[in-house]
Amino acid sequence: MAEKPELMPGTLDLLILQTLKRAPLHGYGIAQSIKRTSDDVLTVEEGSLYPALQRLLLQGWVKAEWKRTETNRRARFYTLTAAGRKQLGVELSKFERMVAAMGRVLRDAEEAG
């Protein structure tokens, strides 16, 4: 089995916020959504997901509510707040800047080599 690439450090918050932008989801739903959307490339470890959610709650970027799922199970749904939406923009531009910069470095190295 090919080893899955590890999540880049600092990107988990960004992924969670982006996932919640579409619709409120519970923890399991967030993990599933990231996995599915990334074609099984990115896996969110449960061990990092829940601490990250607590962190986002404390920062006030998401809020949590107990609701019923379609199968009538009680689950804790996370919703993006206005502050979270703003933070998502900040994180996104930070990430894009970094990717662009990395791209430049890698291209440069390629050309030189």
Add this chain to the structure above:
Amino acid sequence: MKAPGYWWRKVKLLFGRERFAGDLEEEMGFHREQMAKELEDGGMTPEAARSAAMRQFGNATRMRERSHEVVGFRAETVAQDLRFAVRQLRKSPGFAVTAILMLALGIGASTAIFGFVDAALIQPLPYAQQNRLVDVDESAEAFPRSNISRDDYEDWKRMNTTLQSLDVYTGSGFLLRIGSTSEPIPGARVSDGFSHTLGVQPMLGRDFRPGEDMPGGAKIVMLSYGTWMTRGSAGGDRHCGGARVVDRRIRRDEEPAVRRARLGCIDAGRRGGGAGCVCATGELHSGKASGASESGGSVAGGVRISAGAGGRELQGGKRRS
């Protein structure tokens, strides 16, 4: 960067710990169930699916802890560690007692050593111009800091040009008898100008007069402040606080007769070292022929010009400060 409201939410969670733990537990349980259901849909038996989900989910306790770390304060983990430490110590009392004893001994020893070093080396001597006091010794190859004889002392004193004053002392102990009780107390035999050289004056009574240290003279005692307070003021007849101590008869050592002694109290004795100390004069070499070979004690001198000049001219002289 902490977003606004971060600390407020954190404090709120501090008082809702049980609810927080319950929510987290239920939430993670739900997660596990969903995983098991997914595996079941993939064709596993419910039993196998559940245990596979458990495995995949990992260490739930560790996960709970990590979430608690996020919302918890550092002080909480410190308190937890302390409680754990106390439990561990209670579980092995032998180790606990040994550890506590070693700590106690270590701290006690360090404190005692520091107390000594502080008094001997760090605190200045309790005398006026203590930086100009020097300790002068005879110096011989075999005995670099030896005592001097009375005759040498008298010669030094006569020929002295560098020191403002030069006096001699020797450590000793006496049996002090006040009323009907006797007790051994540390003391020093000194020459008549001793307190003058140190720059201290009796609080009560008088200082030794010039010539009172000659052999055969009256034996006069000066009590330190500490001795005066503890031994002197303890009730009834022995009360010698105030003026009553002056002109009191005391018996010292194995003197054959009760002598009349004049008492004074050295103020400087208040500063620690003088407790339980008696200064006596008139007794240097008492009852013995004073000869050049006799040891008379150490010499304390006060430098007149400057400590540097005194130190150079007095070979082997040692500064006390």
